[in-house]
Amino acid sequence: MTDELTRLANSVLWPGFFGTDAPAWLRSALKDDLAGVVYFGQNISADLPALSAQIRAANPHALIGIDEEGGSVTRLEVGTGSTLPGAAQLGVVDDVAASRATGAELARRAHAAGIDVVLGPVADVNTDPRNPVIGVRSFGADAALVSRHVAATVEGMQGGGVAACVKHFPGHGDTHLDSHHALPVINLDPAEIEDVHLAPFRAAIAAGVDSIMTAHIVVPEWGEQPATLNAGVLGRLRTMGFDGVIITDALDMAAIRESVGIGGGAVQALAAGADLLCIGNPTNPGAAARADQDESDYLTAREAIVAALRDGTLPRERVEQARDRVRMLATKLAGAATADSDGPDGASYEAADIVSRALRVTHVMDGVADAAASALSVIDARRRSTLAVDSAAAYVADALAGDGFRVRLDVERATEEERDAALDAAIAAEGRLVLLVDRPDVDAAQRALAELAADRDPGAVVVNVGLPARHPLPLPVVEVAAASRVGAEAARAMLLGR
Structure with missing residues (x-):
C-alpha cells in the first residue's frame, strides 16, 4: 500500500x-x-x-x-x-x-x-x-x-x-x-x-x-x-x-x-x-x-x-x-x-490563408510568380535539430520541393567538395534553385552558401524558415517564419505562381 x-x-x-x-x-x-x-x-x-x-x-x-x-x-x-x-x-x-x-x-x-x-x-x-x-x-x-x-x-x-x-x-x-x-x-x-x-x-x-x-x-x-x-x-x-x-x-x-x-x-x-x-x-x-x-x-x-x-x-x-x-x-x-464535449468547430478555420498572408519577400524577385518555374530544386541547408525544435525535419524540404530534386547539406560540417557537389546536382536538376535556411543572420556557413549560389546561379532564391536576416543576402529571400509543412507549401505556391 x-x-x-x-x-x-x-x-x-x-x-x-x-x-x-x-x-x-x-x-x-x-x-x-x-x-x-x-x-x-x-x-x-x-x-x-x-x-x-x-x-x-x-x-x-x-x-x-x-x-x-x-x-x-x-x-x-x-x-x-x-x-x-x-x-x-x-x-x-x-x-x-x-x-x-x-x-x-x-x-x-x-x-x-x-x-x-x-x-x-x-x-x-x-x-x-x-x-x-x-x-x-x-x-x-x-x-x-x-x-x-x-x-x-x-x-x-x-x-x-x-x-x-x-x-x-x-x-x-x-x-x-x-x-x-x-x-x-x-x-x-x-x-x-x-x-x-x-x-x-x-x-x-x-x-x-x-x-x-x-x-x-x-x-x-x-x-x-x-x-x-x-x-x-x-x-x-x-x-x-x-x-x-x-x-x-x-x-x-x-x-x-x-x-x-x-x-x-x-x-x-x-x-x-x-x-x-x-x-x-x-x-x-x-x-x-x-x-x-x-x-x-x-x-x-x-x-x-x-x-x-x-x-x-x-x-x-x-x-x-x-x-x-x-x-x-x-x-x-x-x-x-x-x-462542450464536441469542442469548437474548426470547419471554417483557414490556416493556409493566414500563413500565406505572413510570407514576405526581401525585394522584388524576377519571376517569383512565374508559372513557367514548374519545379523547385532544393538544397536543405538548415541547422541540425535540437531538443526543443526539430529544425531539420525532412517534411519541410519535402513539402517545398514537392516531386522535385532535394538534397540535405549539413552546411556547417560539409567539406568544400560536398558543398560543390550539392550545388552541382541541384543546378543540374529541373527547376529553380532554392536554398532552404533557418539562421542566415548568425550562421556564417548559410550566408556563404547563399553567396556561392548567387555566383553559380543568379536565378536562385533563398527560403528562410527562421528569423529574418538583418543584413541583405545576395539573393532574393522568401521569409516564411516557421519550419512547418503549411509554411513550406505556401512558399512553394508563391515560387511556382500558384
Whole structure:
C-alpha cells in the first residue's frame, strides 16, 4: 500500500514517458494520485485518443498536457509537420482575430485527442536575434505585439475548453544559450525586464490564463538561482495577480539536471512556489538516455520530495497547496469538457490563408510568380535539430520541393567538395534553385552558401524558415517564419505562381 507522503509527492508530478502505450509504472503511479502526464513526439500515434482514455482510466482526474505550439514546434503532427501558423507568422500578420482563431483550432485538436493542457503560447519577447531556442516560436521582438497576441491565443485556447500554459517566465527571449544544454544568464536591467519581458505575462494573466511555465534562466539582479528554483522570481507571479498553476519547465533539462539534479530541482522548485513539476521529455539526456529513463527520472523526483517531506526540509503545507491548485485546475477542465464535449468547430478555420498572408519577400524577385518555374530544386541547408525544435525535419524540404530534386547539406560540417557537389546536382536538376535556411543572420556557413549560389546561379532564391536576416543576402529571400509543412507549401505556391 502506497503511503500518504508518496501520494502527496505524486500529486504534483507531471512526467513524460516512452512509447505510445502507458507503461506499467505509469499506470501504477496514476492510480496513486500522479497528477498526469505530458505528451511529446514519441507518444504520438493514430491511437492517441485511446492512450488518453487509458491514462484517465487509471486516474480520472489526470491532467494530460502536450508540448504543442504549431509552426516550428509540433507534437500532434510530429511526423508530417504542422498545419497551424506559428507564433512569428501570426506576429507578422498582426491580426488578433487570427491568433484567437488559431488558439481555438489548437484547442479543438487537443480536445479531440483527450488532451486538456497545451504548453503554449510562447510569451517570450525575442529581443536577441542569436536566440537558439526561441526565435520564431515568439510572436516577435516588440512587447506590445507579443502581449496582444499572447492574450488572444490564450482566449482562443481556453474558450475551447483546454488550459493554456504561457511560457517561459520571466522571459527567455534575451538569451543566446539553450537551457536544454546550459543555464542561461540574463544580464539585463531589471527595469527592462519589467517593461519588456514581463509585459506579455501580465497580458496573459489579464486574459485569465490557467497556467504559466517557468524558465531555467538566471537573472543576477534577482538572485543566483534560476527562475524555476527562485522564490523571489516565482513570487512575482503572485504579486502580478496570478492565482493559477505554476508549472516548471522540464526538470530533466541540462540547466537543472547538471546543476542541482532532478531530485534537488524538484524539492527546490516546490519550495520556491511551483505547483506542478514537469519532468518532461525522457529524451532530454540525448544519446545518454536509457531505456528506463522515463521511470528513473520520475522516481528520482518523487523520492527526493518524499525524503524532504519526511525530514521537514520541504513544508507539507506548501506541497498540499500546490496539490490543491493542480486539482482545482483538473476539476475546472473536467467541467469544461462535460459542458462542450464536441469542442469548437474548426470547419471554417483557414490556416493556409493566414500563413500565406505572413510570407514576405526581401525585394522584388524576377519571376517569383512565374508559372513557367514548374519545379523547385532544393538544397536543405538548415541547422541540425535540437531538443526543443526539430529544425531539420525532412517534411519541410519535402513539402517545398514537392516531386522535385532535394538534397540535405549539413552546411556547417560539409567539406568544400560536398558543398560543390550539392550545388552541382541541384543546378543540374529541373527547376529553380532554392536554398532552404533557418539562421542566415548568425550562421556564417548559410550566408556563404547563399553567396556561392548567387555566383553559380543568379536565378536562385533563398527560403528562410527562421528569423529574418538583418543584413541583405545576395539573393532574393522568401521569409516564411516557421519550419512547418503549411509554411513550406505556401512558399512553394508563391515560387511556382500558384
